[in-house]
Amino acid sequence: MNALPPTINLLPWREALRAERRRQFHALLLLSALTGLALVLMASALHARRLAVQESRNSWLRSENLKLGSQLAEIRRLDQSLAILDARRVAVEGLQRSRGQAMQLLDALASRVPEGIALRSVRQAERVTVVGWAQSNARVSGLLRQLQDMPGTTGAPELVEVKAITTGQGRDARRLFEFTLVLQPSDPLAQPATRHAFVANAQPQSQPRAQPTEGKQ
Numbered sequence: 001m002n003a004l005p006p007t008i009n010l011l012p013w014r015e016a017l018r019a020e021r022r023r024q025f026h027a028l029l030l031l032s033a034l035t036g037l038a039l040v041l042m043a044s045a046l047h048a049r050r051l052a053v054q055e056s057r058n059s060w061l062r063s064e065n066l067k068l069g070s071q072l073a074e075i076r077r078l079d080q081s082l083a084i085l086d087a088r089r090v091a092v093e094g095l096q097r098s099r100g101q102a103m104q105l106l107d108a109l110a111s112r113v114p115e116g117i118a119l120r121s122v123r124q125a126e127r128v129t130v131v132g133w134a135q136s137n138a139r140v141s142g143l144l145r146q147l148q149d150m151p152g153t154t155g156a157p158e159l160v161e162v163k164a165i166t167t168g169q170g171r172d173a174r175r176l177f178e179f180t181l182v183l184q185p186s187d188p189l190a191q192p193a194t195r196h197a198f199v200a201n202a203q204p205q206s207q208p209r210a211q212p213t214e215g216k217q
Contacts, residue, residue: 023098075127101185104152112146120178128153128183131158133176137162145181154186 101122109130113119116135123129134140140162147157160180167174 052206086177101152105150105183105185108151109147110149112143114142114146117143124185128185129180130183131164131178131180133178135176137177140177143179147181150183152186153183158184159180 003177047160069093084135090126105124106122109122117132119130119132121131123131134143140159144157145152148159149176158181160182162177162179165176165178167176
């Protein structure tokens with residue numbers, strides 16, 4: 001059997017192997033770059049989608065906040081209107097109550113004025129101020145007793161001042177006593193009001209002129 005002669009490879013196989021490996025490396029590098037780029041694009045698209053969703057939610061919240069703000073403004077306006085109406089209602093109720101109270105006080109006062117007393121004015125604010133004339137100090141004391149526990153008042157009447165006056169001239173001159181007393185209403189008015197009443201018991205015929213004070217109680 002004849003032995004085969006040895007073969008010698010004269011082709012540049014090492015260079016070809018290195019070139020093939022370089023091509024594979026470049027292909028893997030390109031594939032990795034493409035894969036990374038695809039991942040970046042996918043992440044960017046996902047992020048953009050999330051941003052769009054969040055922006056849509058923010059827009060909805062802003063629109064709802066505007067609606068809520070307008071509703072709150074309307075509620076505040078209604079509250080102000082209700083407060084004004086309630087204040088008017090309270091004022092009307094107070095006026096009606098004060099009118100009834102004033103008429104009650106005037107009726108009770110007129111029915112309790114004794115003989116020899118003439119009331120010049122009745123003024124009601126936080127307290128009722130009564131100004132009038134009396135024929136004597138005893139008449140004033142009698143009026144004070146009559147006004148004790150008068151309906152619509154609380155406590156005893158307070159005599160502020162008594163002074164002697166003279167009305168008329170010459171033979172028509174008359175000596176009277178001008179008095180001022182105050183009463184405490186059982187339900188004081190919220191807003192001061194002034195009312196005048198005149199009772200024709202012994203009203204002087206002419207304007208009195210003051211003389212030196214004889215006494216204060």
